[in-house]
Amino acid sequence: MSNAATTTSPISTSSSGCVHRWTQTLIPTTRDAPSDAETPSHIFMVRAGYIRSVGSGIYTYLPLAWRALRKISEIVREEMDAAGASELLMPTLEPIELYKDTKRDVDYGDLLFKLEDRHGRIAALGPTHEEVITDLMCSSLTSYKQFPLNLYQIQTKFRDEFRPRAGLLRCREFIMKDAYSFHLELEGDAGLNDTYDKMYQAYTNIFTRCGLDFSAVEAEAGPIGGSASHEFMVNCVSGEDTILYCPSSGYAANVEKAEIGERSWSFDGAPGSDLTKHHTPKMPGIELVAEHLGTTASGMLKTIVMRTVEDTPRWVLAVVRGDHDVNEGKVRDAVGCAVEMAPEGEARKAGFAIGYVSPRMGYVAENSLVLIDPDAAGGTWATGADENDYHVTGWHWSRDSELVDSRLEETGVSEDGLVRIVSIRNAVAGDPSPRAEGSVLEERRGIEVGHIFKLGSKYSDAMGLSVLDRDQKKRSVIMGCYGIGVSRTLAACVEMAHDENGIVMPLAIAPYHVQIVVIKPEGDGVMDHVDALSKELSSNGFDVLVDDRSERPGPKFKDADLIGIPLRIIVSPKTIEAGEVEFKRRSDEGKAVLVSRGEILNTCLDAAKSL
RNA sequence: CAGGGCGUAGCUCAGCUUGGUAGAGCGUGUGGUUUGGGACCACAAGGUCGCAGGUUCGAAUCCUGUCGCCCUGACCA
Incomplete structure (x- = not known):
């Protein structure tokens, strides 16, 4: 974490938070799960009013989801910027001609959404932006002195998936952070390897700050192409990917990539029986x-x-x-x-x-x-x-x-x-470790939320991206690319952190830090009291959601559990009279505890530090 | 794309086998009684049964086509 952009608590200490009222935003919680949802993250995000389905693999991010996504994006920005990358924004619409040189109009195949304009020109809805940025670099990278260069964007991507599934986990339209770096050398300060390592560290910082339990594993480069590559996986039994790891050496790899240790073989021995x-x-x-x-x-x-x-x-x-x-x-x-x-x-x-x-x-x-x-x-x-x-x-x-x-x-x-x-099969649990003699590989499941690649010169060669070096020799530009599924990260987080009652959001990416559940908001002076409390919290950096609905306590507690705001304060006429409020973390099992009104801010600040 | 399943009220579903005036629960609105873990009573609003054809005196129900959605598989942030 030493290279993290910020090492303080997720609560902003410099700027004040917001105060929103439940009745003035849209949080349409439901008691029943939609019949077409089966995955926990899908069920809870719909039930908790985070998302709504618009079509297959297409979702509206309702206010709660959008706030969480913005927080993830902000963490991504801070860490990318701290690692020396600059944000830009490329278009979603990409002329199909851009794909001809790299042949990805064919290689990407049906995954590409294509559309035709009034003049009959074909464009693709960007599934990723290697071509666009390489094309941009052809005209704007003019000297070896510009290296290294690392550019990123956070943007909606489109992929015509064979089968969208599981809510936000696999969508046809999703939010992605994609970064591209440019180099002349592999080694050295300006080299690809250095930036790759920085990105590895930045990703580690990002997912740590998001509060995720994750592993970085060796991965296959896949159709994007290139040599080395690592995936960042949220550890989660319901994950689609299989990870094999060696407990004694720390080796971890996607099943697609995992090596297997030495195995002996022999053609000795007589036939066991007749053919x-x-x-x-x-x-x-x-x-x-x-x-x-x-x-x-x-x-x-x-x-x-x-x-x-x-x-x-x-x-x-x-x-x-x-x-x-x-x-x-x-x-x-x-x-x-x-x-x-x-x-x-x-x-x-x-x-x-x-x-x-x-x-x-x-x-x-x-x-x-x-x-x-x-x-x-x-x-x-x-x-x-x-x-x-x-x-x-x-x-x-x-x-x-x-x-x-x-x-x-x-x-x-x-x-x-x-x-x-020759070893040509997928590794399975129990296979000998490739890194530690005598150890065996173990297996766990994960959800891929980030992937970094050393692309080499695949795109620059295909599209003619080169510059003159110090010796006036024409050289291919070496590239790296680095992706994070921002919307998938949110879903993976819910997948990882929920209980039977709903979502348990990590503080850093929760839509709000504190939820104030108001019992009898219509009571005399109750909302005045709540307003003062909200203001005190927000001016100390907390984002506050006030459940001011005139519901009975039962539904309000149920909804609070559902939407998973990490800290909860319960205010009722009873406790106001006693000069107290009740406090509870979403992750706490038991009942709320009474805290004096004067202490509640410190209680929240302490809790924010420990979460 | 292949295999399986489903489209009926805002949501979850029943009704379809055996054709005969559209149902429940939840939610919503109004009034009342309530108020610390999804209260109760009363009244009310809300559906051309995905769409298009066909069979029939008559179709949510039977037949054909079509569209959409979900699940399992190969792909991927």
């Missing part, structure tokens, strides 16, 4: 087949037919144990070029009985690479029979395929180099 063919029609899923064959998924070999993305594609057979999943990134790295799932039609034409393929096909089909995961190498297995609706049991590597030669047995690479033993 037997079994009729296995209409059995979707490897578990069903395994059960029918009297084994389990871990007793089977799974052969995934892929092919390289080249001018003359080659087949790639990825062989893993039946209970494991092939990792496309690892296959790509092993092959040395991009790979894709083989189109089923073409694979069938080439003789692959899709769904019933055995590793043997690597020998039968010409020009094939066979990649064998260490856990699948050696031994006797059940696998496909290379014939529709048939599997075999008792399949033995040396006896039943022509793939194994002595070189493969010794070195893991066959004589012709076409068969290799």
Whole structure:
């Protein structure tokens, strides 16, 4: 936290907060959850009057959500500015021509919202802004003396997701902070690595200040492209992403990226039984087949037919144990070029009985690479029979395929180099740690709220962004990019911090710091008393929400729990008379405690420090 | 996009199988009794049953089409 822009409490000490009355804003809480919400953050944000659905993956941010989003944005701004970045704002509308050079009009594909203007020109609603900013830099970056440069914006992004889901967690329209940095070198003060590290630290500061329980993990770079990349994950059992981590070394990575420690393999050993063919029609899923064959998924070999993305594609057979999943990134790295799932039609034409393929096909089909995961190498297995609706049991590597030669047995690479033993599967809990011998990986779930990438020169090369260096040599500009899902961060926060009664907002991003629940607001002088209290709090930096509705106490307490304002003061005619108020944190289990009117400000200030 | 489910009052849902004048609870408005964890009584407002065709004397209900929404999967902030 030493580099944080501010290290003080989330309450502003320099400026005063606001006082808003419930009856003068819009907080439409409901008793029932909408029938189409299933995720806690979705249910509670709708019930608590934070958001309302407008269409699939499209939401209105009601006042409470918008206040929280503004607070998140402000923290993002402070930390980005402190880390040397400057804010700008690029357009949402991006001419499709911008995407031609980087081919992302194709690569981004259906994710891109496109629209046509009255002249027939096509524009995209920006899903991200690498192209726009690189184009801008082509004309405004003119000298090596300008580096490093780091620019960011906070803006609504559009992605035509296959399936929007879970309220604000996956939207078609969402708020994102995206930053782009420019360099001539990797190393040194002006280099990409330095800015990347600064962004890593800034993100750590941001999510810490937001009050989130998160992990920074190694990640796949994905379609944005580039080399190194880290994701920031909110730790949460309901998260979509799987993180693997090693408790002893601190290594943590997305399952897409996680490495696995050394595993031994051997082709020694005689076949366990004879090769037997079994009729296995209409059995979707490897578990069903395994059960029918009297084994389990871990007793089977799974052969995934892929092919390289080249001018003359080659087949790639990825062989893993039946209970494991092939990792496309690892296959790509092993092959040395991009790979894709083989189109089923073409694979069938080439003789692959899709769904019933055995590793043997690597020998039968010409020009094939066979990649064998260490856990699948050696031994006797059940696998496909290379014939529709048939599997075999008792399949033995040396006896039943022509793939194994002595070189493969010794070195893991066959004589012709076409068969290799290499780690190509997703890591799972219990796998050996890649960083600490004797330790095993553990698993937890997370929600991705931030992602930083070292892009390298992918975009600058594609779009011709270069400058002259000190030696008057033309050099490609090196880039980094850094994203935060601002609206998703809010949802992830609710996902992480709620109980059965509603949201439990962290102080730093709560719409208000203090909620004053007024019992009998119509009572004599009650609101005068509340006004004085509100003013005292707000002039000390607290944002105050006054529930001045003439409701009975029950609904007011229920609503207070729902919307999750961290500090609660209860004012009633009874306590006013006694010169007291009641105080309670949203996170407190028990009843409110009585505090004298003169002490309540200090009570709140103390609570703000400890939250 | 594939598979599954759902569209009836502001919200949650019943009614549909077996066609016959549109229902409940919550919420809302008014009046009254209440007032510390979603009070009670009375009255009232509120729906061309997603939309378009068809069958029928008659359709929320049966048939066809269409649009929208949710869930499961491949993608991602």
